[in-house]
Amino acid sequence: MKEKIVWIFVVLYLCSFHLNAQNAENNPTGGGYQVAAEGAWCWFADPRALHYENKEGTINKTYIGYIDIHGNIKAMQYDFQKKEQEEVLIRSYFQPDDHNNPTFLVLPDERIMIFYSRHTDEPCFYYRVSRIPGDITTLGEEKRIETKNNTTYPSPFILSDDPEHIYLCWRGIGWHPTIAKLSLPDGKDEVDVVWGPYQIVQSTGARPYAKYMSNGKDKIYLTYTTGHPDNELPNFLYFNYIDIKTLQLTDVRGTVLSTIADGTFKVNKTGDYAKQYPSTVVDNPSERDWVWQIASDRNGNPVIAMVHISDNKESHDYYYAKWNGHEWKKTFLINAGGHFHQTPNLEKCYSAGMAIDPSNVNEVYCSLPVEGKYGKVYEIVRFIMSEDGEVISKEAVTKDSQLNNVRPYMIPASEGTPLRLTWMYGNYYDWIVSLQHPQGYSTGIACDFKGFPDRKKKKMIAASGKEIRFDPEKPFVLEQTITLGADNYQGCLLQLGDLEYYLNGETMKPEIRYKGKVYTSTNVLGTSDCWKTQARGTGGKWYTPQKYGEVRLRMEYKKGVLCVYINDLLDQRIDFD
Structure with missing residues (x-):
């Protein structure tokens, strides 16, 4: 894509x-x-x-x-x-x-x-x-x-x-x-x-x-x-x-x-x-x-x-x-x-x-x-x-x-x-x-609770994305914005060496692919904004998911655990063997 x-x-x-x-x-x-x-x-x-x-x-x-x-x-x-x-x-x-x-x-x-x-x-x-x-x-x-x-x-x-x-x-x-x-x-x-x-x-x-x-x-x-x-x-x-x-x-x-x-x-x-x-x-x-x-x-x-x-x-x-x-x-x-x-x-x-x-x-x-x-x-x-x-x-x-x-x-x-x-x-x-x-x-x-962590992001050390290859021995945090094509809503979104972040075109669900294993998200990469064009009511229909034009992707990896966030929501947590 x-x-x-x-x-x-x-x-x-x-x-x-x-x-x-x-x-x-x-x-x-x-x-x-x-x-x-x-x-x-x-x-x-x-x-x-x-x-x-x-x-x-x-x-x-x-x-x-x-x-x-x-x-x-x-x-x-x-x-x-x-x-x-x-x-x-x-x-x-x-x-x-x-x-x-x-x-x-x-x-x-x-x-x-x-x-x-x-x-x-x-x-x-x-x-x-x-x-x-x-x-x-x-x-x-x-x-x-x-x-x-x-x-x-x-x-x-x-x-x-x-x-x-x-x-x-x-x-x-x-x-x-x-x-x-x-x-x-x-x-x-x-x-x-x-x-x-x-x-x-x-x-x-x-x-x-x-x-x-x-x-x-x-x-x-x-x-x-x-x-x-x-x-x-x-x-x-x-x-x-x-x-x-x-x-x-x-x-x-x-x-x-x-x-x-x-x-x-x-x-x-x-x-x-x-x-x-x-x-x-x-x-x-x-x-x-x-x-x-x-x-x-x-x-x-x-x-x-x-x-x-x-x-x-x-x-x-x-x-x-x-x-x-x-x-x-x-x-x-x-x-x-x-x-x-x-x-x-x-x-x-x-x-x-x-x-x-x-x-x-x-x-x-x-x-x-x-x-x-x-x-x-x-x-x-x-x-x-x-x-x-x-x-x-x-x-x-x-x-x-x-x-x-x-x-x-x-x-x-x-x-x-x-x-x-x-x-x-x-x-x-x-x-x-x-x-x-x-x-x-x-x-x-x-x-009524004022003790939540500071919402401001802490200072981070930036590096070039092209330099990153996934190493299971090294922790990392990665953030990016991905602009998606509605007519070709599938394929590899991110490659980090052997680790691939992939969008399945049939299911519209993201996948983490690593060394022959596929870890599929439960969630469609899309919204229900399509309901905005439909008549009010509860008729049991599932309208076509609204595709994202852009998503914020964040990955955090530490000690064998990879967390994937989409638009700041935790979508997948993967424990690598």
Whole structure:
């Protein structure tokens, strides 16, 4: 192929860690520190972030996942021991839709499993598993779990009473809450569906929205609505437990309502139903409910972050609901205005968001419109609650921001770290990239941690690229910009002696070729920017990948390990034998 190679640096390896390049024009202001310049998430697929620290002290890392408008599913990994930060490309060229953010699961052998799926238009899940415990820079190849029905919002669990299996919850059968039991990944990272999928409940509404959590032992909690608040007036909120030993569905008092394998539990939004199932119905308003999070207090009682949305959808009230052992106590927190985003008459039930601290459920983080230096902007505010569910105080987390701060999330198991709260910031036009709204979700990811490494690149010693031949005994760092030809998108992009960086013209996937072995990337060298020319919707199509006109390539090699970065995202890590 004809390509122009512009050498920026070919250098000796001087740095102990990779420093991500930054988009200086999209940094959070008013409080918070950048995790990623481009990224977003929906709030129904969790955990979208996770902290894991083992007892031996060998792993102490936080993982934050998101998807950008180019269809790149990504994750940031921060290692507190080494003070290293990496941004990993989990999957390129995916449906550019913020419903498709990844979720994380720590396996019993401490490897990290990452789930993701398209938004409701494909009957499968995708996943990747790290090859090294705790390290998502070592992800294996992409795998699929085939399902009978379409999938959205994967929420995985491993419980101590059954540590040999994964329980996966999602929106599946008939657009309803669904569960399946999976085997752990085998030596080839394959999993089997042991039982299910089973639909858990059947609502009179078309699309119940569910949030899940577990007690870590034997129960999965779920809270869910009658349906989508756009379509349901009123829209109730419900709560149940799932006992993984018996597959029984119970109310909050433990009354058995159904056995999931035998059929669904029926729910509706009538006054008679609320009287018949007072411990299942959390809230039966005259307005529209939607749910943001479920957690549990130290006694195991469920706590729920929820919102009341007015008849005309222009007023959103945040509420804190708590089971006190006798009844559901609901506390009004504050009015949060209307929908937070920039597009009128679209997704008017999109509140700016709420998050409960799972390690201290008396703290709730809310995104609210606040008048500040740059006008009315959505800011993060922390509410402190009493044990009986009353508001004690509130304080600003962000202030005088230029761009909205929305969809906060408290990172599970992070209570011993300084990286606890993360959120989206920036402009938001739609949940999907399309011809109607090509800007999509033009947001970044921020957090409350100021200890990330200096983003400025350290001084490097440059040399001529023509002088470099790969020597497995010598470390190096190499950077270059490659200009690609759309009509001949294939061939050798870089030759370093016996090591070749090659683009496969059939698959559009990069390959490292070395001494007869081929190491193929999981990811297509292209984007989903083609969605910008297509009608808005989730029709299950895979449009032709958008080819790059230019890419930034970076290689780092040290002690037998080669890391390949494309546009500052870690694409491949290769351990040479």
